[in-house]
Amino acid sequence: MNPSHSHPLRIGVFDSGFGGLTVLRALLRELPQAEFLYFGDTARLPYGAKSRETIARYAVSAAEFLVRQGAEYLVIACNTASALALDDLRAALDIPVLGVVETGANAAQAHSHSGDVLVIATAATVESHAYATACAERNLRAVEKACPLLVPLVEEGWIDHPVTREVLSIYFTELMHQSKAAALAPDTLLLGCTHYPLLREPIEQAIPAQIRVIDSAEVTAAQVAAAVHAPQAGTPAAPRFFATDSPAKFQRLGSRFLGQPIEHVELIDLEALEAL
CATH class of the missing domain: 3.40.50.1860 (Rossmann fold)
Structure with missing residues (x-):
């Protein structure tokens, strides 16, 4: 343009x-x-x-x-x-x-070496499977996880709060189990909700170091x-x-x-x- x-x-x-x-x-x-x-x-x-x-x-x-x-x-x-x-x-x-779905999938395609991607989003976005579909169109495999508690925690201002960190720990433990069950080797995490960039630091601390976070706002x-x-x-x-x-x-x-x-x-x- x-x-x-x-x-x-x-x-x-x-x-x-x-x-x-x-x-x-x-x-x-x-x-x-x-x-x-x-x-x-x-x-x-x-x-x-x-x-x-x-x-x-x-x-x-x-x-x-x-x-x-x-x-x-x-x-x-x-x-x-x-x-x-x-x-x-x-x-x-x-x-x-x-x-933002296509931009996130584009960034995952550019940065993932394994071709395996994790996605966290709201329940509505996960139920639509929009990210999984966009990733599949780019020859990526994706596991999606609904994280419904994160939006109210962000809006409450509990960015660096023990409750938020515990919730993230639970969600990511479940997500890594899903990933293992699907035989994926994820190296990329897509933040599939525009609230989640405010939680980037605690998210990065909650996931394995080899997984790169893709911030939907930045990309x-x-x-x-x-x-x-x-x-x-x-x-x-x-x-x-x-x-x-x-x-x-x-x-x-x-x-x-x-x-x-x-x-x-x-x-x-x-x-x-x-x-x-």
């Missing part, structure tokens, strides 16, 4: 909530001259308990809103939407769309930067943030994910959004 216009490239980032802010955090480092629009569908999360059709409808409506705000490239920083709605989004939009940002490699002119504006519920909570919790204060969040009316 080589935009010819003079203004900074506008990149939309979509998630059902706050986790995608880890992707935005990495994007800000990779593309400091781009302008970013972040949409968190906080009124309708979690997406994992909803049907594929409902998830696709929500994701498309949010994405179309970002396009109306000027987005010229869209990052789906939501594993559930990437797993279940990516085809719908690409069919509905006239701009490039990139999802997504790197692949976006590679796709929009043309230098951008001008001075970008500060990121704009949109949420469908609780702007104050978004500011408070989102600042933890972004690693910097969020000064303002624009509340989007759901009825108006769905009517457009």
Whole structure:
């Protein structure tokens, strides 16, 4: 993608909530001259308990809103939407769309020597088998593990907490047993949830040293930067943030994910959004 216009490239980032802010955090480092629009569908999360059709409808409506705000490239920083709605989004939009599942699988393919990959994600993402499918398409074998307690622990702020470390120990003991039963020799661990980069340090301490962690936020940002490699002119504006519920909570919790204060969040009316 080589935009010819003079203004900074506008990149939309979509998630059902706050986790995608880890992707935005990495994007800000990779593309400091781009302008970013972040949409968190906080009124309708979690997406994992909803049907594929409902998830696709929500994701498309949010994405179309970002396009109306000027987005010229869209990052789906939501594993559930990437797993279940990516085809719908690409069919509905006239701009490039990139999802975190494919970026994670691409990175695993590039870094794994054994061809055996571990994936930790939410229950909805694991049940979709999106990562296993994406890995298989790249001639990788994958074992997926649902880790439903990690998201609430992150949102509680228990990043470096004995309870979190114990939960990780239990999950990874089970995952290594699954891997052994499948006769895998894993050398790569994919973080299949955008909350999990905040737990990278305790995760790395909980797994064997020979297993490399693939941070979905970092690899997504790197692949976006590679796709929009043309230098951008001008001075970008500060990121704009949109949420469908609780702007104050978004500011408070989102600042933890972004690693910097969020000064303002624009509340989007759901009825108006769905009517457009």
